[in-house]
Amino acid sequence: xxxxxxxxxxxxxxxxxxxxxxxxxxxxxxxxxxxxxxxxxxxxxxxxxxxxxxxxxxxxxxxxxxxxxxxxxxxxxxxxxxxxxxxxxxxxxxxxxxxxxxxxxxxxxxxxxxxxxxxxxxxxxxxxxxxxxxxxxxxxxxxxxxxxxxxxxxxxxxxxxxxxxxxxxxxxxxxxxxxxxxxxxxxxxxxxxxxxxxxxxxxxxxxxxxxx
Amino acid sequence: xxxxxxxxxxxxxxxxxxxxxxxxxxxxxxxxxxxxxxxxxxxxxxxxxxxxxxxxxxxxxxxxxxxxxxxxxxxxxxxxxxxxxxxxxxxxxxxxxxxxxxxxxxxxxxxxxxxxxxxxxxxxxxxxxxxxxxxxxxxxxxxxxxxxxxxxxxxxxxxxxxxxxxxxxxxxxxxxxxxxxxxxxxxxxxxxxxxxxxxxxxxxxxxxxxxx
Numbered sequence: 133x134x135x136x137x138x139x140x141x142x143x144x145x146x147x148x149x150x151x152x153x154x155x156x157x158x159x160x161x162x163x164x165x166x167x168x169x170x171x172x173x174x175x176x177x178x179x180x181x182x183x184x185x186x187x188x189x190x191x192x193x194x195x196x197x198x199x200x201x202x203x204x205x206x207x208x209x210x211x212x213x214x215x216x217x218x219x220x221x222x223x224x225x226x227x228x229x230x231x232x233x234x235x236x237x238x239x240x241x242x243x244x245x246x247x248x249x250x251x252x253x254x255x256x257x258x259x260x261x262x263x264x265x266x267x268x269x270x271x272x273x274x275x276x277x278x279x280x281x282x283x284x285x286x287x288x289x290x291x292x293x294x295x296x297x298x299x300x301x302x303x304x305x306x307x308x309x310x311x312x313x314x315x316x317x318x319x320x321x322x323x324x325x326x327x328x329x330x331x332x333x334x335x336x337x338x339x340x341x342x343x344x
Numbered sequence: 345x346x347x348x349x350x351x352x353x354x355x356x357x358x359x360x361x362x363x364x365x366x367x368x369x370x371x372x373x374x375x376x377x378x379x380x381x382x383x384x385x386x387x388x389x390x391x392x393x394x395x396x397x398x399x400x401x402x403x404x405x406x407x408x409x410x411x412x413x414x415x416x417x418x419x420x421x422x423x424x425x426x427x428x429x430x431x432x433x434x435x436x437x438x439x440x441x442x443x444x445x446x447x448x449x450x451x452x453x454x455x456x457x458x459x460x461x462x463x464x465x466x467x468x469x470x471x472x473x474x475x476x477x478x479x480x481x482x483x484x485x486x487x488x489x490x491x492x493x494x495x496x497x498x499x500x501x502x503x504x505x506x507x508x509x510x511x512x513x514x515x516x517x518x519x520x521x522x523x524x525x526x527x528x529x530x531x532x533x534x535x536x537x538x539x540x541x542x543x544x545x546x547x548x549x550x551x552x553x554x555x556x
Contacts, residue, residue, distance in 0.1 A: 136415040176388035203348040325537035325550035338537035
């Protein structure tokens with residue numbers, strides 16, 4: 133295996149935040165600079181911030197929480213596909229990839245990734261994401277995990293949150309907020325380990341790729 | 345490789361908390377049960393809670409933060425050693441292990457692990473941890489990462505926090521709060537992925553072992 137490629141955003145309070153959501157707060161509650169024996173950071177944030185996974189219960193009442201996502205899904209071979217000129221990703225786009233048989237994990241690199249050149253940019257509504265039929269395609273093709281390089285797998289203001297309902301209703305793991313700038317299309321080994329936050333609708337994740 | 349063994353505590357607000365520290369708070373800020381379109385969890389907690397890593401800046405002013413710990417240290421072969429009757433772990437104990445040459449990562453299973461039979465137990469001061477000379481041994485023997493199965497690598501009320509200063513002063517990665525109940529002594533492949541919390545003194549980590 134080759135070296136690790138870290139596709140996780142550094143988590144800080146100045147990352148773009150979903151419109152209307154509370155921004156993250158990060159503070160030192162003990163500081164060596166103020167005479168404390170050690171530095172201790174406190175964070176206050178909702179869990180759909182930075183690089184994270186969605187768990188089914190984000191949109192499915194009674195669905196599985198972030199701690200129940202299976203490691204066998206979160207770790208394993210993955211395909212990275214590039215759609216660097218598209219404004220949305222459709223079923224036809226995914227079909228056109230002609231993915232290797234048995235693909236279970238699919239990460240999408242789009243023009244979104246370039247936004248991470250400035251990690252503190254204002255939230256961008258015109259990001260690239262799945263149409264609902266792309267989500268149906270994922271489910272129909274037995275893909276267990278999808279990831280994308282902006283803050284939602286679903287387009288902004290998608291009616292009824294159809295994309296999330298389709299994917300999470302079938303327990304597809306969704307990774308949002310990937311930084312795929314250093315990654316080209318191809319086959320990789322994915323390691324996605326979310327915080328084991330009991331029963332939660334999402335969790336911060338550290339996501340790493342290795343070229344197969 | 346064999347199946348994954350998850351040695352991470354499920355994170356919840358009722359895990360034991362270091363005496364005097366604020367307990368974690370977890371709340372829903374949007375809820376389908378209350379008519380929201382989705383469930384959104386907010387957490388407010390310091391980062392030395394549950395299963396986590398310490399970064400050098402926890403005790404070393406100007407030291408590296410959690411986002412700067414190297415993936416090459418966090419992932420790779422590890423030895424698990426058992427000290428199930430000892431009340432503390434000394435340099436002599438570690439020396440007696442006769443670890444394989446080149447060991448870089450060492451996890452310690454002690455009687456602490458049994459405390460996780462009741463994850464909500466009150467904080468236990470009489471936990472097993474390193475003496476300062478054990479930390480000196482780790483540094484002298486070129487070990488880059490150590491992990492233990494309670495909430496500190498250092499004994500309670502260790503004068504001057506000697507153990508932390510020795511380990512973090514040499515940029516040894518410290519994992520605390522492991523649940524090693526299902527793990528026996530031997531050689532494993534370790535995957536420890538902490539939240540990529542920028543410049544922070546620690547970070548929640550998801551920690552997984554595979555038997556080599």
